Amino acid sequence: MTFKTLDDLADIKAKRVLLRVDLNVPMDDAGKVTDATRIERVLPTIQELSAKGAKVILLAHFGRPKGERVASMSLEPVAQALADYLLQPVDFADDCIGTSAEEAIEALSEGDVLLLENTRFHKGEEKNDAEFAKALAALGDIYVNDAFSAAHRAHGSTEGVARLLPSYAGRTMQAELEALAAALSTPVRPVLAVVGGAKVSSKIDLLENLVSKVDMLVIGGGMANTFLAAQGLDVGKSLCEHDLADTARKITAAAEKAGCKIILPTDAVVAREFKANAASETVAVDAVPADAMILDAGAASVDAVKASIADAATLVWNGPLGAFEIAPFDMATVAAARFAAEQTTAGKLKSVAGGGDTVAALNHAGAAESFSYVSTAGGAFLEWLEGKELPGVKALEI
Numbered sequence: 001m002t003f004k005t006l007d008d009l010a011d012i013k014a015k016r017v018l019l020r021v022d023l024n025v026p027m028d029d030a031g032k033v034t035d036a037t038r039i040e041r042v043l044p045t046i047q048e049l050s051a052k053g054a055k056v057i058l059l060a061h062f063g064r065p066k067g068e069r070v071a072s073m074s075l076e077p078v079a080q081a082l083a084d085y086l087l088q089p090v091d092f093a094d095d096c097i098g099t100s101a102e103e104a105i106e107a108l109s110e111g112d113v114l115l116l117e118n119t120r121f122h123k124g125e126e127k128n129d130a131e132f133a134k135a136l137a138a139l140g141d142i143y144v145n146d147a148f149s150a151a152h153r154a155h156g157s158t159e160g161v162a163r164l165l166p167s168y169a170g171r172t173m174q175a176e177l178e179a180l181a182a183a184l185s186t187p188v189r190p191v192l193a194v195v196g197g198a199k200v201s202s203k204i205d206l207l208e209n210l211v212s213k214v215d216m217l218v219i220g221g222g223m224a225n226t227f228l229a230a231q232g233l234d235v236g237k238s239l240c241e242h243d244l245a246d247t248a249r250k251i252t253a254a255a256e257k258a259g260c261k262i263i264l265p266t267d268a269v270v271a272r273e274f275k276a277n278a279a280s281e282t283v284a285v286d287a288v289p290a291d292a293m294i295l296d297a298g299a300a301s302v303d304a305v306k307a308s309i310a311d312a313a314t315l316v317w318n319g320p321l322g323a324f325e326i327a328p329f330d331m332a333t334v335a336a337a338r339f340a341a342e343q344t345t346a347g348k349l350k351s352v353a354g355g356g357d358t359v360a361a362l363n364h365a366g367a368a369e370s371f372s373y374v375s376t377a378g379g380a381f382l383e384w385l386e387g388k389e390l391p392g393v394k395a396l397e398i
């Protein structure tokens with residue numbers, strides 16, 4: 001696929017550049033960014049545009065507010081965090097279209113950077129509504145997409161607006177696509193995929209295709225609970241999408257047919273409260289108390305994950321194996337990440353991991369630096385791996 005890059009942008013002095021970035025960063029309850037990888041990755045594009053005299057207008061989403069204005073999902077705290085990394089002020093407008101955005105843009109000088117409020121505060125964003133895309137496009141002269149990790153969404157700010165303005169790929173978009181192609185176009189077998197995390201419904205469908213591309217699939221985190229429940233096990237109060245049981249069974253059957261080995265947890269760390277240092281115990285997955293929730297994989301399951309990593313030549317990983325943000329439920333994720341890092345350093349494994357929280361987990365484990373490649377993308381990375389066309393990339397096609 002060919003698209004224009006920043007190299008194709010001639011004179012952009014004083015031009016209004018709408019730059020789609022992914023600032024969907026992990027944040028604690030106090031509004032502090034707990035992992036800045038996604039911020040760091042978009043700095044080169046912002047700096048390049050700013051240095052060339054453009055008025056840089058950032059479009060981004062945060063969380064899943066479903067078209068409502070949800071205060072806890074405001075991007076305002078991220079504007080300050082971004083300014084700290086950019087070492088330059090970042091203005092903020094409290095809406096991504098309409099008067100407040102227009103006035104904030106009017107006030108920009110060459111090289112200034114402005115962040116617009118969460119695009120998902122408007123229903124038109126996720127619907128990719130033509131009027132919403134038009135309202136965005138009216139704010140800029142040029143569109144640049146640097147949000148590879150949101151490119152699997154055909155939304156107003158990732159797809160619709162790209163069709164209305166001269167469009168370009170940003171440096172991170174370009175680098176991600178090149179790095180993933182270099183690392184995984186012809187992966188050395190056996191290939192192991194590890195899929196965990198919490199976004200069960202948005203990722204489970206991908207697994208049916210994935211099992212035909214990989215030799216082993218470790219299913220962990222909230223995703224595993226859905227598979228365990230589909231086998232008839234009681235997962236108590238665990239994060240679990242019971243209505244996806246049929247899908248889980250279909251994936252298991254597809255894996256058998258394709259000769260892909262599925263590795264599910266056999267034991268689990270359970271607790272009755274979702275808080276740091278809550279009283280916890282390790283139980284077999286068929287003995288989860290009805291009033292408890294699975295928050296991490298147990299030691300036997302971790303050994304099985306490590307054995308799979310030891311057997312693999314290539315690892316692709318999205319989604320933590322437990323609620324790693326809360327101690328001690330980071331045990332499985334940290335142990336697996338460190339083992340994969342060691343195998344990579346020893347030259348036995350090519351390891352590629354991605355996803356906003358996955359990257360945060362790898363950083364938490366001190367393992368990210370040793371991985372072969374760390375992508376900002378989780379869902380987009382899995383879709384890319386499947387060979388799916390990503391709408392946000394497709395819209396940039398010349």
Ligand SMILES: Nc1ncnc2c1ncn2[C@@H]1O[C@H](COP(=O)(O)OP(=O)(O)O)[C@@H](O)[C@H]1O
Pocket residue numbers: 196197198199200220221222239294295296318319320321322323324325354355356357358359377378379
């Ligand atoms: N057993 C579990 N119960 C609840 N949450 C979990 C569990 N396992 C993992 N998680 C949560 O999954 C989240 C990450 O999921 P996800 O967004 O899919 O990953 P990524 O952002 O890397 O793509 C983390 O916040 C983690 O706490």
Ligand SMILES: O=C(OP(=O)(O)O)[C@H](O)COP(=O)(O)O
Pocket residue numbers: 022024063064149150153199202354355356357376377378379380
């Ligand atoms: O965090 C993201 O994806 P990821 O959790 O798959 O890494 C992206 O910002 C996309 O967010 P979405 O899954 O709410 O569309």
